Amino acid sequence: FPGAGHVAFVGADRVVKDGGSFGFGGSIPLEKATGAEVLLAFSMNGQPLRPEHGAPLRVIAPGYIGARSVKWITEIHVTAAPSDNYFQQGAYRLFPPDVTADTADHAAGTMLGEIPPNAVITTPAGGAVLAAGRTTIRGYALGGAEIARVAVSVDGGKTWQDAALRASTSPWAWRLWELDADLRAGDHDLAVRAYDTAGRTQPEDLRQVWNIKGYVNNAVHRIRIAARP
Amino acid sequence: FPGAGHVAFVGADRVVKDGGSFGFGGSIPLEKATGAEVLLAFSMNGQPLRPEHGAPLRVIAPGYIGARSVKWITEIHVTAAPSDNYFQQGAYRLFPPDVTADTADHAAGTMLGEIPPNAVITTPAGGAVLAAGRTTIRGYALGGAEIARVAVSVDGGKTWQDAALRASTSPWAWRLWELDADLRAGDHDLAVRAYDTAGRTQPEDLRQVWNIKGYVNNAVHRIRIAARP
Numbered sequence: 001f002p003g004a005g006h007v008a009f010v011g012a013d014r015v016v017k018d019g020g021s022f023g024f025g026g027s028i029p030l031e032k033a034t035g036a037e038v039l040l041a042f043s044m045n046g047q048p049l050r051p052e053h054g055a056p057l058r059v060i061a062p063g064y065i066g067a068r069s070v071k072w073i074t075e076i077h078v079t080a081a082p083s084d085n086y087f088q089q090g091a092y093r094l095f096p097p098d099v100t101a102d103t104a105d106h107a108a109g110t111m112l113g114e115i116p117p118n119a120v121i122t123t124p125a126g127g128a129v130l131a132a133g134r135t136t137i138r139g140y141a142l143g144g145a146e147i148a149r150v151a152v153s154v155d156g157g158k159t160w161q162d163a164a165l166r167a168s169t170s171p172w173a174w175r176l177w178e179l180d181a182d183l184r185a186g187d188h189d190l191a192v193r194a195y196d197t198a199g200r201t202q203p204e205d206l207r208q209v210w211n212i213k214g215y216v217n218n219a220v221h222r223i224r225i226a227a228r229p
Numbered sequence: 230f231p232g233a234g235h236v237a238f239v240g241a242d243r244v245v246k247d248g249g250s251f252g253f254g255g256s257i258p259l260e261k262a263t264g265a266e267v268l269l270a271f272s273m274n275g276q277p278l279r280p281e282h283g284a285p286l287r288v289i290a291p292g293y294i295g296a297r298s299v300k301w302i303t304e305i306h307v308t309a310a311p312s313d314n315y316f317q318q319g320a321y322r323l324f325p326p327d328v329t330a331d332t333a334d335h336a337a338g339t340m341l342g343e344i345p346p347n348a349v350i351t352t353p354a355g356g357a358v359l360a361a362g363r364t365t366i367r368g369y370a371l372g373g374a375e376i377a378r379v380a381v382s383v384d385g386g387k388t389w390q391d392a393a394l395r396a397s398t399s400p401w402a403w404r405l406w407e408l409d410a411d412l413r414a415g416d417h418d419l420a421v422r423a424y425d426t427a428g429r430t431q432p433e434d435l436r437q438v439w440n441i442k443g444y445v446n447n448a449v450h451r452i453r454i455a456a457r458p
Contacts (some may be wrong), residue, residue, distance in 0.1 A: 031264065094428050096380065096391060110377040114427040144427050148339040151325065162325060198343040198373050199323050199438070199445050200429045209428070216428045 025085030062172030114144030254314030291401030343373030
């Protein structure tokens with residue numbers, strides 16, 4: 001209908017706050033909601049949806065923060081503006097690193113929705129001690145826009161090599177990656193960063209994305225490992 | 230129709246390459262093409278479109294690289310895959326910083342489309358000499374996703390302040406910003422970086438985005454100015 005801009009969901013889980021009570025809720029833009037990837041799910045892996053996953057009906061909004069995939073849906077509204085639910089308007093906002101709990105103006109933070117590109121090293125684990133020589137570094141990457149490239153460093157970010165990407169199953173699914181590296185004996189600072197199809201990548205330094213709520217931290221993932229002779 | 234994924238455009242401007250001749254062309258995803266912001270334009274500012282702007286008919290695809298806003302349209306195709314035109318498949322691909330003209334595999338680069346967040350300081354100009362004291366720093370920001378925040382540094386990136394944003398006229402229009410700063414006498418390294426609604430920002434260092442084709446450079450914009458006593 002004219003003016004429709006967002007689709008808002010309300011769930012059955014009650015929230016008690018400031019003396020009132022309301023259902024958890026949130027919204028996504030209409031343009032996102034009408035994408036083929038956004039689902040109202042009533043089953044999973046061929047089985048009826050289980051209560052802890054949001055039965056009887058939940059949203060799946062891939063590429064968006066999890067809070068927008070509202071569970072136990074009781075209401076769906078097509079609206080002009082984003083949901084007026086506390087979890088859309090008050091919580092889940094991103095603040096600059098210098099904003100503290102005392103100075104935060106919750107109307108001023110960025111209302112979160114789409115997620116930034118991110119990547120994680122899953123193998124080896126941080127602190128692992130490996131045999132020097134050939135090893136395979138593995139992990140996953142994901143983002144609100146499709147991941148196009150993953151670069152890995154074994155020298156703390158001085159040089160980077162492109163990882164091999166497994167086939168894409170969906171623009172919003174985890175993109176698995178791996179890199180064969182030859183590690184000399186000694187300590188190694190491993191790092192990974194993903195790039196999306198617009199060339200957007202992750203910040204080098206956690207301090208660039210630090211925020212009081214701890215949201216959407218996508219600083220380059222770094223681990224230290226040791227290789228013994 | 231089933232399988233439709235992209236909308237491809239061909240223009241009347243002929244390209245002679247490798248002994249053949251073809252029209253300049255490119256494509257955008259169907260999801261983008263059906264957005265209200267994408268236009269087939271035949272007029273501009275109430276006047277018929279002029280030849281240099283693509284008359285009689287051109288694409289306007291805001292938030293995408295300019296090459297996808299094909300001018301002088303002669304053909305439109307709805308296709309399963311991106312356009313097979315050289316300017317979609319061969320040119321306008323993004324390579325990592327270490328790829329050279331000799332090593333570039335053009336099928337491996339990232340096919341460009343949506344643009345990353347970017348921001349420019351327009352006032353003062355680089356190299357300007359101002360009177361010390363209060364001055365207003367101004368510029369614009371833009372991106373494929375809406376700009377949510379612009380941060381400005383007057384100390385080379387050590388500290389950042391949020392700029393005031395003018396009202397948004399469209400998620401894809403230039404977002405004008407300004408910051409009042411108090412500059413002591415001496416040299417000042419000014420820098421600006423934009424953040425989009427997913428919290429994505431610009432790389433700190435040009436070396437992170439350097440590429441052989443010179444595409445989509447969105448490293449933090451830096452200028453040096455001087456303030457005299």
